[in-house]
Amino acid sequence: MTRVAVVTEAQSSGFYLPFFIRYYGGLFGMENLYIGQYGEGFATDLQTWNCGPIAANYVMPGPMQEKVSELLKTHDIVIRADADEILVPDPRKWKNLRHFADDFTGDFVTSHGLDVMQMPSDAPLDFSKPILTEQRQFGFGNQIMNKTAFTSVPMKWNGGYHWTNYPPKFGGLFNLHLHSACNKMRSDWCNFLRDRLPVGSHFRRYHTGQISDTAFLNRCLSRSAIREFDTSESPYWNRDLKITYDAENDLYTYPMATMKNRIPLTAFAGAF
Numbered sequence: 001m002t003r004v005a006v007v008t009e010a011q012s013s014g015f016y017l018p019f020f021i022r023y024y025g026g027l028f029g030m031e032n033l034y035i036g037q038y039g040e041g042f043a044t045d046l047q048t049w050n051c052g053p054i055a056a057n058y059v060m061p062g063p064m065q066e067k068v069s070e071l072l073k074t075h076d077i078v079i080r081a082d083a084d085e086i087l088v089p090d091p092r093k094w095k096n097l098r099h100f101a102d103d104f105t106g107d108f109v110t111s112h113g114l115d116v117m118q119m120p121s122d123a124p125l126d127f128s129k130p131i132l133t134e135q136r137q138f139g140f141g142n143q144i145m146n147k148t149a150f151t152s153v154p155m156k157w158n159g160g161y162h163w164t165n166y167p168p169k170f171g172g173l174f175n176l177h178l179h180s181a182c183n184k185m186r187s188d189w190c191n192f193l194r195d196r197l198p199v200g201s202h203f204r205r206y207h208t209g210q211i212s213d214t215a216f217l218n219r220c221l222s223r224s225a226i227r228e229f230d231t232s233e234s235p236y237w238n239r240d241l242k243i244t245y246d247a248e249n250d251l252y253t254y255p256m257a258t259m260k261n262r263i264p265l266t267a268f269a270g271a272f
Contacts, residue, residue, distance in 0.1 A: 002101045005075040007034040007067055008083050011196075015189045016084040016178060019127045023086055023272055024079070027098045034071065036064075061157045069154040077101055080161065081149045084179050087111055088271045090172040090231045096271070100173065107153045110168035111175035112235050113145025115258075116265065118183055119222050125182040133269045136181055140221055140263060141229075141237035144256035145177045146170075158251050167243055167252040170234060176268065179214065186214045217258075227261035231268075 006024040010017050017035070025033050064080060071078045081087060089100035116131070116139045125135060148155065148164045150173060156165040179186065197204040229235050237259045244253050 002077060002104065003032075003075040004028045004077045004079065004098075004101050005032050005034060005071040006079045006081070007036070007064070007071060008081055009036050009064065010083050011037075012189075012192060015185060015192070019272075020081075020083045020086075024081075027096060028101075032075070034067065036067070061159060061161060064161075065154070065156060068151070072152065072154060077104065077150065077152050079150050080155075080157075081147075081175075082161075084177060084181075085145075085147070085149065086176045086178065086272055087149060088174050088176050088268055090174070091267055091271065092232050093172055101150075104150075104152075106169070106171070108148055108151035108155070108166065108169060109171040109173050110146055110148040111150065111173040112170060112238055113142040113147065113175050113177065114139045114235075114263070115142045115145060115177045115179060116181040117221055117262070118181055118218050120219065124184040125178075130270065130272070131181070132176075132265050132271055137265060138221075138226075138262040139176070139265050140261065141235055141259035142177065142257075143237060143241065143254065144258070145175050146238065146241075146254070147175055149175065156250060158249070158253075162256070163246075163251045163253050165250045165252070167245075168241070168254065170238065172231075174231070174268070176271070180218055183215045183218065221260070221262055224260055224262050227263060229263055 004027075006028055008020065021030070021033060021035075068078045068080055079087060087097055089097055094100040094103065116136050118136065119138060122136065125131065129135060144162060146168060147161055148157075148166065148168060149161070157163065194204050227236070237257070241254050245251075246253050
């Protein structure tokens, strides 16, 4: 069986983290989860998991890169994902992410970014119940969430873990991002961070703006046209992805565009 480690940073033991632990721990074993502290001075209640604080600043991912390289000495694959990022393979080909990992023979794979969205009539998420498609029925393609989070080789990432020193390589994996899946959760999380960050700091302004931005985006998209897509093909938002090499930073970059259509999540029903 393929040895898989899953690593993330967090600011709190609450919010999305318990679901992250249940999902990935259920697939790969709790002993293979590694949770470090996001930055310094952020968290007040975080309990790190299987490792000391990584202290990885989100815009300076060097310590996380070192942790991934370290874990690859004892594991075949490392998944580096945010606490609100759930990797799901094409359900027509693989039963789940465990099956995908056992079947994997490459060096890395880039996931297709797909944000799960909250419709105006949707209640706040209840993590004790299935989410897809019992609680959330739609998403939207998002190039900014095309992340190379599944790797068997050391990686260099940019801040935010969107780009790497390798060109993206897609292969049947989707990043179902819960960032926009629950306005209340997002608002509570941003308030939690805002209250712990210095007044006037970039991150305080960023997370304050995220509260209204997420709700606004969901309201706009809820009125947009529905567009179907086939999970066995390259999603329409990535078919003509323009990739550029940034030699100065040794990164392969691409545009970060959000699609303007709602996508039914029917194909992923029951994934989590």
